[in-house]
Amino acid sequence: MGQTTRVTHLECSLCRKRHAAGQVHNLCDCGGPLLVRYDLEQVGQGWSREQVPQGPHTMWRYAPVLPPERESSVVSLGEGMTPLVRAARLGQRLEADHLWIKDEGLNPTGSFKARGLSCAISMCVELGIRKVAIPSAGNAASAMAAYAAAAGLEAHIFMPRDVPQANFIECKAFGARVTLVDGLISDCAKIVNAGAKTEGWFDVTTLKEPYRIEGKKTMGYELAEQMGWELPDVIFYPTGGGVGIIGMWKAFHEMEALGWIGSRRPKMIAVQVEGCQPVVRAYERGEERSQFWENAHTVASGLRVPKPLGDFLILEAVRASGGTAIAVSDEELLDAGIDLATGEGMFVAPEGAACVAALHKLRASGFLRRDEKIVIYNTGSGLKYLEAYSTRFPRAGAGEQDKLGGLITPR
Ligand SMILES: *Cc1c(COP(=O)(O)O)cnc(C)c1O
Numbered sequence: 001m002g003q004t005t006r007v008t009h010l011e012c013s014l015c016r017k018r019h020a021a022g023q024v025h026n027l028c029d030c031g032g033p034l035l036v037r038y039d040l041e042q043v044g045q046g047w048s049r050e051q052v053p054q055g056p057h058t059m060w061r062y063a064p065v066l067p068p069e070r071e072s073s074v075v076s077l078g079e080g081m082t083p084l085v086r087a088a089r090l091g092q093r094l095e096a097d098h099l100w101i102k103d104e105g106l107n108p109t110g111s112f113k114a115r116g117l118s119c120a121i122s123m124c125v126e127l128g129i130r131k132v133a134i135p136s137a138g139n140a141a142s143a144m145a146a147y148a149a150a151a152g153l154e155a156h157i158f159m160p161r162d163v164p165q166a167n168f169i170e171c172k173a174f175g176a177r178v179t180l181v182d183g184l185i186s187d188c189a190k191i192v193n194a195g196a197k198t199e200g201w202f203d204v205t206t207l208k209e210p211y212r213i214e215g216k217k218t219m220g221y222e223l224a225e226q227m228g229w230e231l232p233d234v235i236f237y238p239t240g241g242g243v244g245i246i247g248m249w250k251a252f253h254e255m256e257a258l259g260w261i262g263s264r265r266p267k268m269i270a271v272q273v274e275g276c277q278p279v280v281r282a283y284e285r286g287e288e289r290s291q292f293w294e295n296a297h298t299v300a301s302g303l304r305v306p307k308p309l310g311d312f313l314i315l316e317a318v319r320a321s322g323g324t325a326i327a328v329s330d331e332e333l334l335d336a337g338i339d340l341a342t343g344e345g346m347f348v349a350p351e352g353a354a355c356v357a358a359l360h361k362l363r364a365s366g367f368l369r370r371d372e373k374i375v376i377y378n379t380g381s382g383l384k385y386l387e388a389y390s391t392r393f394p395r396a397g398a399g400e401q402d403k404l405g406g407l408i409t410p411r
């Protein structure tokens, strides 16, 4: 850090226009999300992959490829360096001999959103922003509320009214101003957009803010480090806004430019749900952009994004990697989540469970071979989704003990 030329500029992912570093940005004038570009040649001269383990045991060990210029800007709660767990028992059952689960549920606020918001809020501190606002399906709100609290910023949060209880309570506890909206995340986004103009909030909407993606890309760096700088053959990623896929894809290019990995890429599998699958539909139709998914519904609230802003970037990564896009039902993902918990002792978010269900399908169809090295991203903790899982484990009410089991009255 402290090398002022590391970030050279921000580049529009649509029209390629250059934007100056060190300034407050949202989207490009053309509507395209901005990507942070670094002088990787210079970065590589002062930093090697062998030096990475000397850094902190958080995602900030990758600080030379993260945007803050000043170390004092960094707002960290210990995000990143999540475990990569070998899932041998599940692998045996699905006939996948080399299967790992990257457990992002162990991040602060229980999801990988901590990575993006740690980076975004750090940049708010660096750029002097005092008020932030976000539309969220839940976990991004929790993470933003936490990092805003840690940084002493004012946080405004808009979530659909049926957001998981954990997210609502967390945001309130972190002292954020929370508004529940009778609508979808896209409706929440409109309110934030308006408030940015009238209230002076900085809009931290997915991809409208250039730095969340930088935090999330550390999932790609970290996976390479944990696998001995050798990427797996396949990555399953539960895709809502797609920032994780876009970020990891960016990380792979950066690591290749640094000479840390070769040109081989994992097949990127974008996993969605039957009740909201705009990316799968666009993939199947061979289209570059997705179409708004009407009446989006699923218990995997992080996947309820009817029209991802970065759809073209997701589709590009999936296609260039030789991967695919696939949807599973809520029933399938809940089954898979409980199966995983029973078999491996990991209680994952429905989004992560969707990937397990998708692996099941892609092994059954023969799309994947049993000898491929497969990594599933579990993006959140199952503990944040008690409403979703409780449909499978109803508790006995008065007089129902015998029917539902579990409750006894001691004599
Ligand atoms: C937000 C979220 C997702 C979707 O993430 P993207 O990277 O935006 O596609 C998946 N799982 C969980 C638990 C989430 O909170």
Ligand SMILES: [Zn+2]
Residues within 6 Å of the ligand: 012, 013, 014, 015, 016, 017, 028, 029, 030, 031, 032
């Ligand atoms: Zn542009």
